[in-house]
Amino acid sequence: MLRNGDFQTLDRPDCLRLLGRVPVGRVVYTQRALPAVLPVNFRLDADFSVVLRTSAGSELARAVDGAVVAFEADEYDTVTHSGWSVVVTGRAAVVTDPAEQERLSRCGPESWMPVGDGVFVRIESDMVTGRRLTGT
Template sequence: MLHDVDFHALGRQACLRLLRRVPVGRIVYTRQALPAVLPVNFRLDADSSVVLRTTAGSELVRAVDGAVVAFEADEFDAAARSGWSVVVTGRAALVTDPAERACLARCGPISWMPPRDGVFVRIAPDLVTGRRLAGM
């Protein structure tokens, strides 16, 4: 049985507002020449870049530093058949500036698994796309 739905694309600012509502998303990157997806805690920074925290020696850091990646977050209500999805695409880079790292350590994303040797990864919001689906 098909149900009527209202589906539409979201503008950049609407996408960024939605991203600020959720604490977890997924980073999409290349691992051994294959696509990989990893759920992560994140935060949007003042410049709308996605910031996440991980361990310095992690496979993720080695794979994403300097690479173009995608980041996706969403929220869905299965009963209402509604929700949204936002994708940020851009170059990922380790945060190396000591002052910026100190600031992020105080107010950056809070990891559910706090790393002892934590580093921050910033994803530039070069392309921000999203869509909303509302059941009717």
């Protein structure tokens, strides 16, 4: 049974620190007027935006470019029933600036999926929320 102290709301700095510790999260977006969720590897950029790499022709790139999306990442322990979850909400955009593309090619995430025509997608961290569950 949970007590009031078992959930902790996380502030923005704690959320961003936790996001920087994990390599995989989920993009939540709209596809053909329905909710869609896709797990992706990502990197938190210096401006605290979420950056991922995908194929230029992918449904993900087409669906999120210019749209407001959510990005969720978490970490949990099934034995202790503890963990955390962070949600970033903001506008997503395919990176088109050549200098930014070059910079991200050097330090941005590599897609875990093979992408020959890869593009970077940036999700602005306009709203960042999170919570921690402390277990047994």
